[in-house]
Amino acid sequence: MDSKQPDITREKLLMSAFCEIHRQGFQAASISNILQDTGLTKGALYHHFPTKQALGLAVIDEVIKGRLEGLIFKRLRESEQPVETLLDIIATIDKKVPSDFVMLGCPLNNLMQEMSALDELFQQQLSGVLGIWQKTVEDALKRGQMQGEIRADVNYKAAALFIVSAWEGCIGVAKNMQSPKAFSICMQQLHGYVQGLMPAKVEKGRKKK
Numbered sequence: 001m002d003s004k005q006p007d008i009t010r011e012k013l014l015m016s017a018f019c020e021i022h023r024q025g026f027q028a029a030s031i032s033n034i035l036q037d038t039g040l041t042k043g044a045l046y047h048h049f050p051t052k053q054a055l056g057l058a059v060i061d062e063v064i065k066g067r068l069e070g071l072i073f074k075r076l077r078e079s080e081q082p083v084e085t086l087l088d089i090i091a092t093i094d095k096k097v098p099s100d101f102v103m104l105g106c107p108l109n110n111l112m113q114e115m116s117a118l119d120e121l122f123q124q125q126l127s128g129v130l131g132i133w134q135k136t137v138e139d140a141l142k143r144g145q146m147q148g149e150i151r152a153d154v155n156y157k158a159a160a161l162f163i164v165s166a167w168e169g170c171i172g173v174a175k176n177m178q179s180p181k182a183f184s185i186c187m188q189q190l191h192g193y194v195q196g197l198m199p200a201k202v203e204k205g206r207k208k209k
Helices: 008-024 031-038 042-048 052-078 082-096 107-115 120-146 156-177 180-196 200-208
Strands: none
Touching (some): 008 031, 008 052, 031 042, 052 120, 082 180, 107 120, 120 156, 156 180
């Protein structure tokens, strides 16, 4: 067997745990439900994840961070036009997330609200993912500034912090309202904020396209 081949059992457990945690929260997440969903035994679970905490941390690192990597991080890092890419991600993210995303909330934000004050390892892991998100947006804005797509007077670090905070806030408010429309409207406003970081001549050029 190729040692690089993904462990299917482990992947099944991770994905089932992610869904259970997303629906119920970490503390209320049921190991029995995960085992029933996957058809696996406790022995199989504890072979890969010796504790519920270890399972939760793996969900953060491998599933939640992995999804953000595919939706946001990788696209921004690899883009030659990072500001355009950031605007496109913000404008289309509501079409690219699962249908229950707004109703259940952002998995990262849910866990930050639930677990950061209760478990230091969770707090560190969650902060790490949030830090990657913020740094990725920072780098995109910095490169955009060097390309003349972001105004020279913009503090790109402060702007990145606001963008990520507002993004998560949009999801949190929409979840509370149970309104995908509210999420779309809020993200439109965030899109406008990023456009406002651009020099006037660049923004006028974009509108003419």
